[in-house]
Amino acid sequence: MKTSAKPAGVLVLLIAASCVPFIADGYWLSIAVTIVMYTALSTSWALFSGPTHLIALSTGAFYGVGGYLVATGMSDFGASFWTMAALAPLAALLLAGAIGVATLRLSGVYFVIFTLGLAEMIRNLVSWVQNNFLGSRGLYVLTELEERHIYWMLLAVTAAIFLFGWRLGRSRMGFALRILGNDEEVARHVGIDTARTKILLFMSTGFFAALVGAIVAPRYYYIEPNVVFSPELSFLVVIMALLGGTRHLWGPLLGVVPFTLLWETVSATFPNATTMMLGVAFLAIVYLIPDGITGLAAKLKPRRLS
């Protein structure tokens, strides 16, 4: 699965993507924002969960930390958006590090639910702190940033994640990860510090999720903890990544794009039964595309990759 990097092609794609705000109207731009946001979240999620096979439901927690810190910093402490957008991911990085150390012993479903519970715990904790010590008059994120600025920032983050993932794939650590992904015992025997590797990757996931949460906050103007710490977001990120496939760096992207468009079609076509029809669509995906989109692509084009 060597990523045959074609830097020129990637660069062209990136430039094309950054032109979207000039040609798309408000609606398509908002879809584009959704797509880059989920691409960033799913790709960074897959960098950790792909090789380690640990399904983390903590995206919502870190995303929430990002959005929340920006909002409280600006509303309660008069900090600027840029300061907070820089601080929030660093806070998440530390938090992810601590969680990583604590969760090392967990495996499988225990890890899944641990991360899910964690998101709720953080939400409750920050609400309590807010209530008792900050006493906010509402969390407002009033900036001059427009949708296109948010789009470009998210695109830059996505590009950074891809670069990070690509570098990782070619580094010693990436090699270690592949061994770890195949067999953790073997990895340990050949002298790989599996714990350290996992924690570092988990930290990167937390960092990027909080960064995305911070960047997106100005889009909502008013932050409610129960909205930014959304368990649904955690699930959606996982679902899109799994749909695309986590074995390739670009796998999640292939999940995010069709998923977002499908979601959009369903909401526009069934305005009074959106939720129900989305459920049907999920079921159809599970039954019809069992191995995700990259799996499907691999089946159609055997031999090309490997």
Added chain:
Amino acid sequence: MDVLISGLLLGGAYALVAMGLNLQYGVARIMNLANGEVLVLGGLAAFWGFVSFGVSPIVSLLIVGPLAFIGSWVIYAFLLRPLVKRARNRGQLEVDTILATFGMSFFLVGLMVSLQAEYFTYSFLAVPVSVLGTTVAANRLVAALLAAAIGTALYLWLNRSRAGMAVRAVAVSPQSAGLVGINVARISALAFALGGTVTALGGSLISTFVTLDASAGVIFTMKALIIVIMGGVGDIRGSIVAALILGLVETAVATVVDPGLTLVAAYAIFLAVLLFRPQGLFGRRSA
């Protein structure tokens, strides 16, 4: 004393939320993310019966139970069994069932929204009862007593009956259970359907004291997952003990420390349990 009694009652309610999922996940290996929606559906049925026909929620249990059993059986046989069959390993099945039941939860929310978009709120047995000097709501007491009855019945059935033994065998190892002549598919369907029934009954009971709405399911799914994992997958005692611990901790923290920290404390206990016993309180170390 206040804390003990209120805590046990809350724990009883939590047991109702979690026992069904434990059967579904522990035996049938289905991590059912639509668990909370099934619970809310049970609540909706009780609400509907009470408001439209004046039927007591306790009486409607007799209708909700069988319906939930049949419905869950059908869901397992037609929607989940194919996933079990095609899965190459446990991990694959886990991923597939997460995706499929997530879809089902959306479907059920949509269904319930179209039936009743407003809050399901009604008053049933909202009268004070004195238990050992503590005032409690009669509806909570009834729910906790029925939870105890359901829990005991399940425990006895699992440990004393032939079918129960087969269920436990499948929970330990579906492969080996198949080798000794147990019809694993059938037992799994049975466990899944039974789990759905307990969950729906729990929903009917909980709706007498918690105001539900069509979208409230996700909260219960999360609570149920946490209790099942904390107690240890596949052991009904584990879920009950974990539910009681959560109930007691939440009530104690709300009374003694600060109600604002109840859920934080509950999650902290959960995280702490996993850190010291990564397989849950009653869990077996997985191979």
Added chain:
Amino acid sequence: MYRRILACATAALALSFAVPGASNAQDPIKFGMVAHLSGPLAGGEAVTHLPNVQLWAEEVNAKGGLMVGGERRPIEVVQYDDKTNPAEHIKAVQRLATQDEVDFMIAPYGTGFNIAAAPIYAKHKYPMVAVTAITDEIHELTAKFPNMFFTLGSTTGFVEGATRTLEKLRSDGVIGNKVAMVNVADAFGIELADVAREKFASAGFEIVYDKSYPLGTPDLSPVVKGAKAAAPDAFVAWSYPPDTFALTEQAIIEDLDVKAFYTAVATAFPAYAGKFGGAIEGNLGAGGVNPETSAMKAYRKRHQDVTGKAPDFWASATYYSALQVLQQAIEGADTTDRAAVTEYIKNNAFDTVIGTIEFDAHNNSERYWSVGQWRNGKFVAVADTGMGDSVAPVAKKGWK
């Protein structure tokens, strides 16, 4: 229940196809709306917003539509579901503005959603007559989004209403100085409690119990027990719908015998009275209306007849009034040009079911009821800002 389902289904049909009978006559005027059909705010949306849109659309179309440019044009409501998710909300509003190209928009449910949608409304010059958006940042927001209007009051306004109600009860000798206060630890609850700490203290009240509880707490009995142990004269909860129901039920069970019992959102819902019956006589809560005006009486009757259910005693009427403002502004400006309609809203007074609505220099209507009290099956306003028709609050006499 069957009738309700039927009513819901008809409402849904009416909304999605919006009177096919009349539409062949003239080009319809399209109104866009993004509703929370599922998710945490769906319960409130279903009580306060959706039936009013249905009622209003049916009434306008029964007359043949809106009078614009010398002819009647029917209205059509294009509605999407955002599942109470702000990102989905933004996308759906964009879809309405640029794909469906609706002529006007109907404001969403909830403070956060109104503010999140405001920039898009502003960009496309849609007048936004917000109702269920309560904030203390009205001046900042309307300076930034000059097409945004507020009708339901500010956070401080609501707390001041509650404070005045308690002060009146105290000067009548009904209650003493001790207030037990609790709040839900989420955006609006935290905001209200924060303002209330200051207002109550400066009014000379002593807050003897002050705790928050998390959103989605399954058992509020420790909260009510704690409040009761503090022996308060008044109980105030800045609560959301599910906890409003739960706190009231626990208060009945614990027999929290206070002469003033206040819960916030959902106290005004018909379901609140439906659940508790006579036990809530004298309960205080956010909102209230003056049910005695002939306009209000007629509105409540039409609402019941058309939608099959009663409106709530707070934002329902105001939301319907906001639709009337939009309607009168379009007809008054005699155009579907949105900038002209916005100008018209700024400069004119509107005759609605809650009385006259007129916006100040900050696009804010300083006329709203802030506290209601249940009296004989009606939730009557006992405090207001600029309305001047609320009645004096009375003591609550037990839970029997």
